[in-house]
Amino acid sequence: MYPALRQQFAEFVQLSEEEFDYVASFFRPKKFKKHSIIIQSGELVNHEYFVIKGLLKTATIDEKGKEHILQFAMENWWVSDYQALMSRERSQFNIECLENVELLYLSLSDKNKLCAEMHKMEHFFRLKATSGLINTQKRVLVLIKNDTQSRYNLLFDQYPLLFQRVPKALVASYLGVSRETLSRFSAK
Amino acid sequence: MYPALRQQFAEFVQLSEEEFDYVASFFRPKKFKKHSIIIQSGELVNHEYFVIKGLLKTATIDEKGKEHILQFAMENWWVSDYQALMSRERSQFNIECLENVELLYLSLSDKNKLCAEMHKMEHFFRLKATSGLINTQKRVLVLIKNDTQSRYNLLFDQYPLLFQRVPKALVASYLGVSRETLSRFSAK
């Protein structure tokens, strides 16, 4: 069961069959249709999600009605509103399926339980959080260091497939530029 | 010894006197003069630092010679190049003291040892990494969502003291705008 999840853990920790089965028993599978909202802005958040298949966006809408995308999540990524999850606040994001999606979800209390019971899982999630931090720091750096053209190129080089799966307007909103400006750059 | 460190751990875990003393024994104090470079771009990174006193910047220089600041670190913050530390790569940053600084430093191997031996410490560092991730995500969001004026206001509201401790040119470089533009905004 859940070979993708098994592989995910294997990156940082070694689990026996029994250990993995125990851990996996806390995850539940769920399918969503394109356009479904996994997490709704203003609601409380109780789960973290592991993407088996499909593509999602984490987005927020500003006072002018413009959408800004914090991140995309594709296969083997984890996604949630961690701010809301950790601080028990209401979510400021919508997390929405951009394709039909298959997820495994884990409740916050089960995650904490797993981390408390199994040192290995605490270790896994520490490293996962650290690598998430590093990647987000990279994103900050790209935003303050690079102009639009070079932000576009970097993203395109790193995730060429993304541009086939996602409308350009969303890529623009992820890069922090207008749809029109991106369109003019992508021609070049 | 190290009451600030003690308090730092207490935010997430309860340690007995003996436990704390044991953990603290892996930390070493060190003082640096203003302008000292703690981590030099191009070097390997082996330590993580906890700021007891003073202020530092984590910065990188682009091909045009312009400096960009990933973060400031003040009292009770942790600082290092986590990318370099975790992946055993050479640092892309300079981490420099903007004031006279007192630090406690911990080697990567000792951190891993502590995490392996003491589940509580692994827990602490998991939560610390998670909260670092959340804060960095907030920073990304501010960068793509807000214009310069409002980025300036948000930073000023959150860290008013920073503006007294740091030259405006550095604040500009942290916000991702030119010194001149920031100067015109700060007047308003």
Add this chain to the structure above:
DNA sequence: CAAAATCCGTGACATTTATCACATATTCTA
């Protein structure tokens, strides 16, 4: 399959920001 919705490029123009230049004020340091 046909209507509706979305997507995408592009022109024209307004707005924002960067860059260069310079003057003054302030802070550091020998």
Add this chain to the structure above:
DNA sequence: TAGAATATGTGATAAATGTCACGGATTTTG
């Protein structure tokens, strides 16, 4: 304390980007 270095504000101009508008292509959906 005097000279040097740094920090700050501001004008003029160029460059980059946003906004509004439009039309045609593509995709979605009942």
